[in-house]
Amino acid sequence: MKIKKLLILVGIPCMLLTMYFINHQQSVLAAGQTVSQVQAKKTLILGTSPDYAPYEFLVNKKGKNQVVGMDIQVAQKLAHDLGVKLVVKSMDFDALLVGLETGKVDMVISAMSPTDERRKSVDFSDVYYLGGQSILINQTDTRDYHSKNSFIGKKIGVQTGSLQQALTKKQIKGAQITGLAKVPDLVLALKSHKIDGIVAEEPVATAYASNDPELVQIDGKFDLGTDMQGSAIAFPKDSPTLVAAANKSIDQIKKQKLIPQYLKNAGQLMKINTHNTSMWHYWAYFAKGIGYTLFITIVSIAIGILIGGLLAFGRLAKNKVVRGLALVYIEFVRGTPLMIQIMFVYFGIGLWVNIPALVAGVIAVSLNSAAYVAEIIRSGLNAIDAGQTEASRSLGLSQRDTMRYIVLPQALKNIWPALGNEFISLIKESSIVSIIGVTDLIYQLKVVQSATYKGVAPIFVAMVIYFIMTFSLSKLLNYVERKMQHA
16 A cells, blocks of 8 residues: 555656646747847857867867867857857767757757658758768778678668768668767777677768778768758757758858868868877876866765755655655655756756756766765664663753764764665766766766777776775775774
């Protein structure tokens, strides 16, 4: 009976909340965007996935990461023509359209093809660049692979949610498709022989093949339909004035033949990254990632302990409503993945409030940690013999003083090891915030992979850094624990 009540208590609010979000999102999508709205706020927010050189990638200019590439120059042209400032937001490729639909960005330019499937949810400009599709293979496999027909029944890597994924499904029979969010991850999988080839845009394949002697580019010889060719700019649904403005800028780009110059500029910027590919040269990237990772962890720990403590006492409260609400929160949070929670806070709550990526990451990680901390604290409080509470009350101590001077000190000693494990886990789990563009250590790892065309070396450096952070924290926690035991 209690289980049924709990299911009703959790299920009904979740269903109502889901229905509300669906209806609210539909109303948001129907609103669209206009040129006057963009010009009124004086900014044009671009969403892109900067791991796709020469379309969009990161370089370090004067100690700061900057997103550059052919697509960025197209975006700058449009922003200039509209008389507004371009603001670039980095996201995973498969999160870009979600960001567009939820109002996080005004447009998406990320080598995105205007397929019929995508047109159902967003508006597209005219195609601004028409490129072919290539396949990247290992240099040692050149005798075995010559076109897409050589990969029948083979393992093919594609970027999740990309045109290449659709092409591979339709035109390579029996292909075992591996979809990953980042091209550097695909390259690493290729070089470690987890996959046999990578389907990628011709300029991207050329960039990787020319900067890595272990890779070779071959013509995929794909049959490209009229609805699956080229790259276009994506806008929110029902944004005709923005689409018209973009088409006007694209017409000028074509008439002035600017795309070849854009590609040339991108190639020159790529040389900045490949001039020195040693990991030490990119120490500033890793240092920035460490700073963000520690910031997120420390703030999330503080908030998590505060909320977790309140939830723990809520679980022990005599009031059934308070106890039930605390239980529902803890079970719901522990029953859903942290990655989904991060995306919900950033994109879902973003329907009402435009939360910055870093703030959204901290909120999600803090709320997630609070649920686990609550159970740790509750178990510690329950472990204290009830007789001690009764004895302290008989001596005249109030309930508050009993908890403060008798129960909590003993409970803290009991739960400290478990809390320490939660702190250590938080350092590692906070890496998921990179999916919404927070520049933590994992994000910077991806940046270095994209810049250097090296897959393993940046991973090894990140592993060492994470070990140093967690090992140091572990020793500190052990030291505190010994002090507490002797206190």
